[in-house]
Amino acid sequence: MNLGVEQAKAWIDQMNELFQQQKQYLTELDQAIGDGDHGWNMARGFQEAVDKISSNRYEDLGTLLKDVAMTLIAKVGGASGPLYGTAFLKMSQVLAGKQEGNEQEWIAALGEALAGLKARGKAQVGEKTMIDVWEPVVMFLQEKGQLLAREAAQLAQQKMEETKTLEAKKGRAAYLGKRSIGHIDPGSASSCLLFIAFAKVVES
Amino acid sequence: MNHVSLVLVSHSEEIAEGLKKLLEQVAPNVGIAAAGGNNGEIGTNALRIQEAIESVYSEKGTVVLFDLGSALLNAELALEMAGGKERVRIADAPLVEGAYIAAVEAGLGKPLEEVVQACEAVKQMVKIEK
Numbered sequence: 001m002n003l004g005v006e007q008a009k010a011w012i013d014q015m016n017e018l019f020q021q022q023k024q025y026l027t028e029l030d031q032a033i034g035d036g037d038h039g040w041n042m043a044r045g046f047q048e049a050v051d052k053i054s055s056n057r058y059e060d061l062g063t064l065l066k067d068v069a070m071t072l073i074a075k076v077g078g079a080s081g082p083l084y085g086t087a088f089l090k091m092s093q094v095l096a097g098k099q100e101g102n103e104q105e106w107i108a109a110l111g112e113a114l115a116g117l118k119a120r121g122k123a124q125v126g127e128k129t130m131i132d133v134w135e136p137v138v139m140f141l142q143e144k145g146q147l148l149a150r151e152a153a154q155l156a157q158q159k160m161e162e163t164k165t166l167e168a169k170k171g172r173a174a175y176l177g178k179r180s181i182g183h184i185d186p187g188s189a190s191s192c193l194l195f196i197a198f199a200k201v202v203e204s
Numbered sequence: 205m206n207h208v209s210l211v212l213v214s215h216s217e218e219i220a221e222g223l224k225k226l227l228e229q230v231a232p233n234v235g236i237a238a239a240g241g242n243n244g245e246i247g248t249n250a251l252r253i254q255e256a257i258e259s260v261y262s263e264k265g266t267v268v269l270f271d272l273g274s275a276l277l278n279a280e281l282a283l284e285m286a287g288g289k290e291r292v293r294i295a296d297a298p299l300v301e302g303a304y305i306a307a308v309e310a311g312l313g314k315p316l317e318e319v320v321q322a323c324e325a326v327k328q329m330v331k332i333e334k
Binding site (some may be wrong): 013042070073074075077078081082083085120121171172 | 242243246247248249250251261274277278280281305
């Protein structure tokens with residue numbers, strides 16, 4: 001199965017819909033252990049990204065994903081702008097010049113996004129961040145060698161839930177120390193929505 | 205430019221602009237750019253930081269100072285996007301005191317590495333003698 005420009009656009013659309021629906025929930029998660037703007041930031045950033053890409057025609061995935069990245073970098077405050085911006089920028093580099101990507105190419109793009117996120121945020125698994133969702137999901141896809149998007153989304157959900165038990169070591173939540181335990185990490189929740197949106201597009 | 209230049213990154217536009225004014229008093233000959241806030245709100249913005257770096261970039265070098273958390277992520281991203289700017293360093297220093305020392309050192313014509321060292325040493329500075 002190949003995913004091309006139209007599917008990538010649908011992915012961004014789908015993510016935007018989920019972020020609009022869940023912005024209150026994401027913001028509540030962030031109010032508990034962060035600065036309380038994650039939902040609004042993601043909703044605003046992805047609305048801007050959709051506005052930008054819906055009016056353009058794209059010849060290749062790289063240009064499309066780069067436009068998404070630059071919009072997030074320009075519009076989203078806090079750490080989520082540079083982090084999600086970096087993820088989409090890395091994907092755009094892997095998929096540059098391609099009208100569509102096969103399963104391996106998309107898995108490679110997600111792998112580069114993960115590498116970029118880890119480098120940018122200097123985070124590892126177990127520190128109660130988006131990496132706690134991204135790394136197991138990407139490793140699962142790499143092991144299977146197929147774009148098993150529904151299973152990946154289920155795994156993302158499970159890993160997001162598991163961030164509840166972790167103590168935050170990065171970002172604003174790290175100031176809370178042990179008091180961060182018992183709360184889902186907001187970045188892992190928005191990352192989970194990204195993989196749910198991906199599964200919806202792959203399955204349709 | 206004959207001096208190392210400075211870029212001030214803060215979540216607050218007013219902090220960055222106010223600090224720039226403070227530094228211009230001690231080092232009027234040093235190029236200083238403020239990159240505070242995110243589109244008029246609290247936050248930081250990699251594109252704004254990139255523009256600031258490009259506006260004062262000097263062959264002698266440029267030091268970027270930042271305040272909190274995501275300011276560093278955006279400063280690093282800005283540096284990558286600016287591309288080919290070999291002589292830019294992000295200093296691990298408190299923003300106000302670090303920038304003050306950096307401005308003094310840069311004003312004296314010190315080379316990039318010395319300016320960075322001087323402002324990073326500020327972390328050990330005692331402000332009230334016990």
